[in-house]
Amino acid sequence: MKKYQPKNSFESPRYCGPRTFMRLPYREQLDEHMDFVITGIPFDSGQSFRTGARFGPEAVRDFSILLRPYNPEQNIKIFDYVSGVDYGDIPVVPGYFKETYKKIEEGIYSIAEKGIIPITIGGDHSITLGELRALKKIHGPVALLQFDAHSDTWDSYFEQKYNHGTVFRRAIEEGLIDVSRSIQIGMRGGLYGEEDLMDAKNLGLEVFTTNEYKKLGVEKMLDVIHQRVGSGPVFLSFDIDFLDPVYAPGTGTPEVSGASIDDALAFVRGLTDIDFIGFDLVEVLPAYDHGQITAAAAANIIYEFVTLTALAKKKAEAELRLAKER
Numbered sequence: 519m520k521k522y523q524p525k526n527s528f529e530s531p532r533y534c535g536p537r538t539f540m541r542l543p544y545r546e547q548l549d550e551h552m553d554f555v556i557t558g559i560p561f562d563s564g565q566s567f568r569t570g571a572r573f574g575p576e577a578v579r580d581f582s583i584l585l586r587p588y589n590p591e592q593n594i595k596i597f598d599y600v601s602g603v604d605y606g607d608i609p610v611v612p613g614y615f616k617e618t619y620k621k622i623e624e625g626i627y628s629i630a631e632k633g634i635i636p637i638t639i640g641g642d643h644s645i646t647l648g649e650l651r652a653l654k655k656i657h658g659p660v661a662l663l664q665f666d667a668h669s670d671t672w673d674s675y676f677e678q679k680y681n682h683g684t685v686f687r688r689a690i691e692e693g694l695i696d697v698s699r700s701i702q703i704g705m706r707g708g709l710y711g712e713e714d715l716m717d718a719k720n721l722g723l724e725v726f727t728t729n730e731y732k733k734l735g736v737e738k739m740l741d742v743i744h745q746r747v748g749s750g751p752v753f754l755s756f757d758i759d760f761l762d763p764v765y766a767p768g769t770g771t772p773e774v775s776g777a778s779i780d781d782a783l784a785f786v787r788g789l790t791d792i793d794f795i796g797f798d799l800v801e802v803l804p805a806y807d808h809g810q811i812t813a814a815a816a817a818n819i820i821y822e823f824v825t826l827t828a829l830a831k832k833k834a835e836a837e838l839r840l841a842k843e844r
Contacts, residue, residue: 520551523597524587532583537576538604539639539820540585545603548628553600554635554827556820557625558607559798561618564644564681568770574802574816575607575639577768581810582817589825591787596824599831605629615644615680622648630656630796637823639816640800642770643670643682646755649798650694657751657795661699662686662723663743665785666757667706667773669718669725682770682801690721697722701746703739703785704728704760707773728776736781740788751795754823756786758801758816766815768807779815786822790829797823 524541538544539556548555558575565571588595608625611617626649629636638649643666653660664670664686671687673679679688689695702718706728709715718725724746731739759769762776777785802816 521597521601522552522603523601527586537579537583539579539582539817540824541583542602542604544606546606548605548632548634550632551601552603552632552634553831554602554637554824555605555629556602556637556639557605557629558639559610559622559641559645559648560607561610561612561641561645563613563615563618564642564685565770566675566681566683568803568806570803570805571640571642571770571801572612573804574641574800577804577807577810577813578639578799578802578816578820579604581813582820585817585821589821591783592825592829594825594828594832596828599828599835600824602824619648619651623652626652626796627655635794635827636796637820638796638798639820640798640802643755643757643800644680644685645800646798647680647685647688647694649796650689650753651692653751653753653796654694659693659696660795661747661750661752662689662695662702663700663747663752663754663789664702664757665704665760665782666702666755667704667728667759667776668757668771669702669705669715669723671718671721671723672714686723687717687721696750699747699750699752700724701743702726703731703743704777706775736784736788740785743789744792747792749793751793754789754794754797756797756799756819758799758812761815766812768803768805768812769801770803771801779818782815782819783822786819786826789826791833794826794830799823
């Protein structure tokens, strides 16, 4: 079977060739040999403070050339089990939400309808609404697993219904999310009032602040996550501002006293045996990212997304072999 995998960096130096995620082949056409695709959505018209996340996909790809195909923490040679490509960027219309959401929905649907898992690099968090609209057409309402410093459940911002702070309220209103199986982790920072945090809970989401997860610990928090999301389809949305600014200075709305990169990677590595049907990582803003610190964190988190798809495929293949042996 044909497999798409990264270039061999023993044969071609990492700094040669175009910047694709992990040096994966660049393909604009989808086919049956793909288990996942990496795609960018360079849209940042929803940002409310610092802007520039439109350059996030480029920055993450640039650092990702250092990633290697064997993940020692999960003990798996990723591309023994999965095949994937860099699909390039979904075109956007700067400043126009309606038109951009239509393009995102069409782009993600074309990937997911073929059984391929979309792994998306933002862009600001407003892009997730278009992704969820596409995925609902295939899977129905999905569980949301969100790592973020902010709930993004405001009703409006500057009296506007669409931006990166309102995305999940809109998604719930549109019936895209199964709130009974959804959870947000990492909320922190000053608010305008107690209702800002209560809004997400009143919408049916389970919410853990950064302080709450730290008191509980990553391992126990992972138990809570697994119990909450259950066995149905899950979409993982990771805002890089989940991390403390020490680990992710290049983002639009940084909040102090956040998660460490160690905790973030431990979280993602612990998300095995979950039915993920899509991932995104958003809000990388390279203009504020001295030394590629944020891009490094983002690329490695996405690397763990890819690893999760490989682990799921490995488990499915093992179960199929056992079934045939019976």
